Amino acid sequence: MRKSISVAFFSTVSTLMVLGIVLMGFSEWVLFKGYFAKDRYETLDQVVGVAERTAQYLVQEAALPEGDELEALSTKLEIIGESAEAYLFFTDNDGNVMLASNPDMLNDAVVDIDFRTSANAAPDPDGGERYHLFSDLDGTLTEKSYIAVMRLVDSQSYPSGWLFLCSSGEQLAEFKQQFWSNFLLSSCVMLLCASVLTKVLMHKLTDPLQKVTDAAQRFGGGDLSVRVEGVEGEGEVADLARTFNTMAENIQMNDNSRGQFMGNIAHELRTPMTTIKGFIDGILDGTIPPEMQNHYLQLVSEETGRLARLIQNMLDLSKLESGEYQVNARMFNIWETLTGVALSAEQRINDGMIDIDGLTMDEKVLVYADPDLIHQVAYNLLDNAIKFTPAGGTIRFSVEKLGPEVEISIWNSGQGISPEALPYVFQRFYKEDRSRGLHARGAGLGLNICKVLVNLSGGQIRVESQQGEWCKFVFTLPTQPPNPGEMKRLPDESGRPGAVEDPASMKPVN
Structure with a gap:
């Protein structure tokens, strides 16, 4: 019972x-x-x-x-x-x-x-x-x-x-008879008063607990909007109610983010798949003439590559945020990484008739981070700059040492980003095409990956822009190893600080 x-x-x-x-x-x-x-x-x-x-x-x-x-x-x-x-x-x-x-x-x-x-x-x-x-x-x-x-x-x-x-x-x-009679009477009165007082106190204690229980049952039944109302003040029960409300708020927010994330994935996957299916069906049923088939097969190959990049980016994010990547931090020259990334994109830069400014091999600025992660950050930021820099535009690199940190910036001329879009550029799948020129390539994961990688390396990343003129991404890296056991905080779906991760506990990527 x-x-x-x-x-x-x-x-x-x-x-x-x-x-x-x-x-x-x-x-x-x-x-x-x-x-x-x-x-x-x-x-x-x-x-x-x-x-x-x-x-x-x-x-x-x-x-x-x-x-x-x-x-x-x-x-x-x-x-x-x-x-x-x-x-x-x-x-x-x-x-x-x-x-x-x-x-x-x-x-x-x-x-x-x-x-x-x-x-x-x-x-x-x-x-x-x-x-x-x-x-x-x-x-x-x-x-x-x-x-x-x-x-x-x-x-x-x-x-x-x-x-x-x-x-x-x-x-x-x-005396014995009188004593026990008086004692029995006073005991009954005392028990009655204590029972009433206990009932009142238990009502004050169990009423908030019952509210928490009812809310938890409704929440467990799928109503993520339920909250514990009417429980205020101090004490363990009030703390429990506030903790439940905070937990429910976070779970609902994560559920909304997950739903939006799944919707974005479905949209990003459906677009290239529809294109591929349309071209393949056109080739199979003869709608596309033989002399045009190679052209459309090239488009199919590009869309297939887009799908592969999207899936790879999603896998990278999943591994990073689940702690499956081991950070192998060490001291290295940040200019070597920036120069290597620029050289790997030399053909695209030349094809876009873009000028590169600020690169140098004469300077040496040491940072403490994982070179592979920072190479990925620099590559994504440069790739983003190349996409949205018009022909004849400029991409400028800059490195400045600020006390215990080094500030790295990649600046590009072009349309820039609108002030309304600036707070959201590091969110997953966010694309504000009108503020980024005529190009709409990509799935909107590159900048989110940059934020995760920079944060995991112990730095911060931000964006500055003058709409219609220029855009600049700036990130920082430490110049010395962190204290033993220092925790790194990964951003959540919206780019805000999320779960705490210990780099020493992460597993290497297969």
């Missing part, structure tokens, strides 16, 4: 409270009972000294007085008993009752003096034996009583009898 938090908490609190009340009740009862007995025994002991002289007279005479003397002695014993709210009697050595202040309290005229086995010995200033016990002396008394017993001795210190001073135990019975 499922037990809710409120039921489990209430059951636990109730059990602990009942156990605590029972323990407190019994401990108080033992304390009160001991205090009550101590008070009675002390009162009886104070009267023993007065009664002892009368008892010694009786045992020494070995006979009871008669007439007025007996009446006077009885009156004296009654006064002594009343003063202590008790009654007393005397016995000889054999336990035979010689005189009692209240004979009605005795069932028998003979006392079993073997009471010492169940009595507590008490010190006697006269050196005699004295005992305390709560008993009816095996039925000799009509009720259980607090009894102070003293051993009497004659002038030669021989045992001569016993003095019994008794106080009724009825007061204890009445």
Whole structure:
């Protein structure tokens, strides 16, 4: 059977409270009972000294007085008993009752003096034996009583009898009944108040938890827009609600990005596939004449290459962000990388009649990064610049050392990027064709890959542009190795900092 938090908490609190009340009740009862007995025994002991002289007279005479003397002695014993709210009697050595202040309290005229086995010995200033016990002396008394017993001795210190001073135990019975009645009533009131208070507190605790539970169930059912509402303040529950809302926001954002990502992939794949299918079908059904087939097959080859590049870029991004690439950073000259990238694109630069400015082999600027990753960054940025630099335009390279970093920039003349598009150029599949001239080649992954690679290398990348005149991409790289264990932060789908990766934990690309 499922037990809710409120039921489990209430059951636990109730059990602990009942156990605590029972323990407190019994401990108080033992304390009160001991205090009550101590008070009675002390009162009886104070009267023993007065009664002892009368008892010694009786045992020494070995006979009871008669007439007025007996009446006077009885009156004296009654006064002594009343003063202590008790009654007393005397016995000889054999336990035979010689005189009692209240004979009605005795069932028998003979006392079993073997009471010492169940009595507590008490010190006697006269050196005699004295005992305390709560008993009816095996039925000799009509009720259980607090009894102070003293051993009497004659002038030669021989045992001569016993003095019994008794106080009724009825007061204890009445006190016991009243105590437990009051304790039971106060316990019930206390349990009732505690139950109401616990119910209120549990409602305040479980209501936000129930909201979180309901939201989690709806979220698990597919409603990614659900949020926990109405949970404010401080504490663990409020923190849980805020954490849930943050988690839901991130998951919904990632889901939206994934949906957009899949839509972009479908669009980028469908376009070349449609072109390829159209050309192949035209060749097969004779729509395209034989003399034009080689031309269209060349177009099919270009579209196939475009598909291959798109898939490769997607695989590269996936490996980088999943940590499957091991960064092999070392010190190297950044100018060698820039010069090598420019030389590899020399044919395209010449075909586009583009001027290259700023390249030099005379300078040496060292950076700490993975040369392969930075080569890919420089290649993508140069390829992007070549695409959008008009004939007769210029591409300019620049390297500047700024303290612990080196700033590398690739500038190109041309149409530039609109201010509205600048914040989005590093997002996946983003293409703002109107701001980038007449060319619309590419899938919009190159700049996103650049951002991932630069960030993974410990640097930052940004773009500057003057629409209609120029565009410049700038990225930074460290000049020294980072601290051991320093974490690199990869951007997410939108280009913002995302998951933290440790380059030392990455696996090499196959």
